Amino acid sequence: MPSWTSSEESPDSRMYTFRCQMDTKHLLLEKREDHLNYVLKQSNKTKEEFREGVDVLKAWLGTQPHLPETPSDEMLECFYVLSKFSVEGAKQKLDMYYSIRSIVPDFYENKNPKLPNMQRIAKVTCTIPLPKLTKDGYRVILTKWLDDDPDNFDPYDFFSQINNVAEVRLQEDLPIGDIVINDLDLFKLGHFIKFTPTCLKKIFVIVEKVYGNRLKGIYYINPPPFMDRLVSLLKPLMKPKLARRLHVFKATDELYDYIPRDILPKDYGGEELSLKQFRGLWKQKFAEYKDRFDALETFKIDEDLRPDRLENDDILGFYGNFKKLNVD
Known part of the structure; x- marks a missing residue:
């Protein structure tokens, strides 16, 4: 088990340590069926109606030989929920989930949590889904x-870390909406300038086309002077709808209103x-998904086997020869 109890923590930490050592099953949904x-x-x-929709997705997958795997039932349920119970929307997201790896490989190649670069990024940033909804x-x-030195930061590894968390959520969560809190206490101008317009555009494409952009709020706390x-x-x-959900709080206690x-x-x-204890639990969670992350490294779309395009795939605009995104 990871050791996250330290001498500076109070005796109450024993209660937390006991809870952590039980398992990592309830980091996301304690009772999936109830949720x-x-x-x-x-x-x-x-x-x-829900089961009927998932069954339709299963039948459709049987007609998609270009995909590298048959997703788990949990993944299908998750994508169906992410798509607001639209079968066609779920088809598009499922197809893009696999296709995007070839479209923007800089976010997917060499991003296994066990690799040295991903171990490094885990020491300087963290992304933690909180258990309670x-x-x-x-x-x-x-x-x-977690580190104020921009030289230790890579924005592609950073977002890939978020992608790896999302991978676990696809297996264990049923998201109807996310609220993101960004703590910028150690975020410096050097971090900021590493997020080029090209990098940011690619991130927003992945969020929207794969995960459905179901963001209900983006909150920044401890903002730096260049926050504007x-x-x-x-x-x-x-x-515009999402931009209106972005809020900047100068003090942490302003969060409590939300x-x-x-x-x-x-x-x-x-x-x-x-946060330290959650980081230990998620390190363990990634280890539990070792086989999954190893398999993801081998996933490739076989374009020669792709059947007819999806009904609305002209909206996606990425199929065919996988031209690089023109986002400069």
């Missing part, structure tokens, strides 16, 4: 820079495990 029932109720869908069923994702420049760079890349304290880590005045 599914909640999602279906919120969407006015029946269990029968909001009253609306949204997942809160906390991202923090950062926001001015990001907002033009966002859809996020219940019992959801947040104790580092942020909350009632959950510390």
